[in-house]
Amino acid sequence: MSKSDSGSNPEYVNARVRARRAKLFDDEDYRKLVRMGTGEIARYMEESEYETEMNELGSRYNGVDLIEYTLNRNLAKHFEDILDWSGGQLYDQLAAYLRKFDAWNLKTILRGVYADSPSEEIEADLIRAGEFDDAFLARLLEVQDIEGIVELCSGTIFGPGLDEALEQYQETQALVPLENAVDRAFYEHLLDDAGTVTDVDSPAALYLEFLQAEIDFRNVRNALRLSRSGADIDPAEYFIEGGRLFDADELTQLVTNTDELVARIRDSAYGDDLSAALNELEEAESLIGFENALDAALQEYADHFSNSFPISVTPILAYIIAKERETDNIRAIARGKEAGLNEDEIEAELVTI
Amino acid sequence: MFEALADAGMLTMDSVANFLPMQEEVLNGNAQPALTQKGAAAIGIGLAAIGAGYAERGIGAAAVGALAEDSISTGIAVFLTVLPETLAIFALVALFV
The missing domain is CATH 1.10.287 (Helix Hairpins)
Known part of the structure; x- marks a missing residue:
């Protein structure tokens, strides 16, 4: 990384993030939550970290919606805080990852406009955690058509990809090319700030390795979903550059043959972390279990890195991943309860380490 | 070494004239280390x-x-x-x- 390190303050952000990580729900909390109904879950959350958000939103929503919006708002609060605290190179590194929520917001708005939802409903689903500020999101929400949104985004990292996808959208009237363009723009810019690392044994190198792992896992996930669905789609269209595991051609070949794909992952650097998950995939044929295992492996990867360089960007990234897992887990419990799943089924959906 | 220097000094009086007073101090035993x-x-x-x-x-x-x-x-x-x-x-x- 050629940029200077000035203004980077990993000590401060680390101290705050570690305190917050200690407040995340642990296995004991999940065990309790799984046995509760949605009302009780909401009550339980009100007595924890989520108190402020619960009280703010309690009068407007109820049931699972309340839990969902509370989770989103709490997530946004914590991630905005992290961006506020960090400076210099640290900010660049974290912002590159948190742009994930810009991509999420942009996709939400595109889908909302496509489905003619009122802008208040779209606004409720936004997670204000990325780099887009409130003013820009408000302008995006005011726009009534897809073309207008694409035009507004021309100054952002999503601009060029969206411009290309717009033509396809106008031909087919399907939203998929646009959504795809947003995702690809995010993942391809993920490596911008970590692109070349000269020092192999440095936090920057580990950060890069982590992001590559994330891209690899995303590619694996997409590949498996494609091969399971049996849809006749060119996997290269969904391939994200920058990972270490596959290139586009290889993935196209492997996608038709799950056994080979599994063997390929087993031989890779991730084989050890994922061996349990791979066994499960081969035997039980359950994609959900495998995807959860991928999430857990990514978390373990991040935790492992944060032990190597305790005062750097890596523990902060590990916290971000852990917080996302918690949000996903609570959401899974609440949605599972609403859908009437039993406790064992819900526990199978949780990602815990 | 100082004697050698002094000898050299005798030979080219003009060029090392500036050093001589200092050298005399050194030779007289009044040396002060630069770093105490x-x-x-x-x-x-x-x-x-x-x-x-x-x-x-x-x-x-x-x-x-x-x-x-x-x-x-x-x-x-x-x-x-x-x-x-x-x-x-x-x-x-x-x-x-």
Whole structure:
């Protein structure tokens, strides 16, 4: 990384993030939550970290919606805080990852406009955690058509990809090319700030390795979903550059043959972390279990890195991943309860380490 | 060596004329070292203080962060922050030996 390190303050952000990580729900909390109904879950959350958000939103929503919006708002609060605290190179590194929520917001708005939802409903689903500020999101929400949104985004990292996808959208009237363009723009810019690392044994190198792992896992996930669905789609269209595991051609070949794909992952650097998950995939044929295992492996990867360089960007990234897992887990419990799943089924959906 | 220099000085009087008074002092035994013992101790203490300050920078930032999250008490934060100051204090020993 050629940029200077000035203004980077990993000590401060680390101290705050570690305190917050200690407040995340642990296995004991999940065990309790799984046995509760949605009302009780909401009550339980009100007595924890989520108190402020619960009280703010309690009068407007109820049931699972309340839990969902509370989770989103709490997530946004914590991630905005992290961006506020960090400076210099640290900010660049974290912002590159948190742009994930810009991509999420942009996709939400595109889908909302496509489905003619009122802008208040779209606004409720936004997670204000990325780099887009409130003013820009408000302008995006005011726009009534897809073309207008694409035009507004021309100054952002999503601009060029969206411009290309717009033509396809106008031909087919399907939203998929646009959504795809947003995702690809995010993942391809993920490596911008970590692109070349000269020092192999440095936090920057580990950060890069982590992001590559994330891209690899995303590619694996997409590949498996494609091969399971049996849809006749060119996997290269969904391939994200920058990972270490596959290139586009290889993935196209492997996608038709799950056994080979599994063997390929087993031989890779991730084989050890994922061996349990791979066994499960081969035997039980359950994609959900495998995807959860991928999430857990990514978390373990991040935790492992944060032990190597305790005062750097890596523990902060590990916290971000852990917080996302918690949000996903609570959401899974609440949605599972609403859908009437039993406790064992819900526990199978949780990602815990 | 000084005699050799002095010999050389005799040979080329003009070019080394400026050095001669100093050389005479040296030869007369009035030499003053450029760095006295006290001066060296002062530099050592200064370096130790710079090191302590650099260490406190990181600890102080982390302590304030932890304080903001209410995860430690103020006393612990202050104690941890000034802990590297002991390095500067130990360096004072150099003054008295």
